[in-house]
Amino acid sequence: MTKRIRRGLSASAAATLVVASALLAGGSAQAAGTTPPRPTVHTQKAYAPEDDFTAHWTRADAKQIAKLSxxxxxxxxxxMPEALTMPQVPQDFPTMTDQAYVWDTWPLTDSSGQTYSVDGYDVIFALTAPRTLSFDDRHTYAKIGYFTRPTGIPSEQRPENGGWTYQGNVFEDGVTDGIFPDQSFTQQAEWSDPRG
Known part of the structure; x- marks a missing residue:
């Protein structure tokens, strides 16, 4: 799925990389002579779990939290202002899997928020934790899990949970040990990051 291209880094490409890195790190888009992206226009409509709806959550949307909070x-x-918040998830919301707690869920998208189908399957990611843990301990042991379902099935033909099948963790256990060599703490939870 991923193409890797190796090329020499020219001076102009290096300058572009520096500016892009500064912008992604929170630098001013004005400094680069561009206008920052506008947040997504939201209807504030609440959707039922069985509805066929995908929310578009972009970097510009995430930046609005700090701005409006x-x-x-x-x-x-x-x-947050009452006009910008959504209703709480009802207690009878369908369980996606009995294998794990599931929260903070997002679809596979590009940087513009367009969803992708991979080999005929929709893919979503979520923070997950084993149901053997207490509800509060889930944050300490959070992992990024993923779910798939066949693409193109009308919402009225899907099961109550949307037709999602839990596929397990995205990363193998212990993978963060290689990324974060400092082992002075005992747990390395995986977390979603709206900054991308």
Missing amino acids: DPTAAPRTNS
Whole structure:
């Protein structure tokens, strides 16, 4: 799926890489002479679990959280304006799998938020943890799991859970040991990052 191209780095390519890195690290888009992307226009409509709907969540959307959040909000209260928040997930929301807790779910997309089908399957990722843990311990042991379902099945023909099949973890256990050699802490949870 991934193509790797090796080429020499010219001076202009190196300059482009430096500017792009600065922008991705939070530098001003104005410095590069471009306007930052606008957040996605949202309808604020809540969808039922069986509806055929994919939310588009972009970097521009994620940056709006800091911009619109009230820093004076009391702990355990919503810091976002009421008009921008969605209803809580109902208790009877369908369980996607009995094998793991599932939260923070996102589809496989490109940088513009367009979803992809891979070999005839839709793919979504989610933070997952074994159901043998307590609900609060799930954060300590979070892994990025993934689900697949055949592409093109109308929503009314899918099972209650949307037709998703849990495929397990994206990364093998221990893979973060090679990425993060500092083992001064005991757990290395995997987390989603809206910055990409």
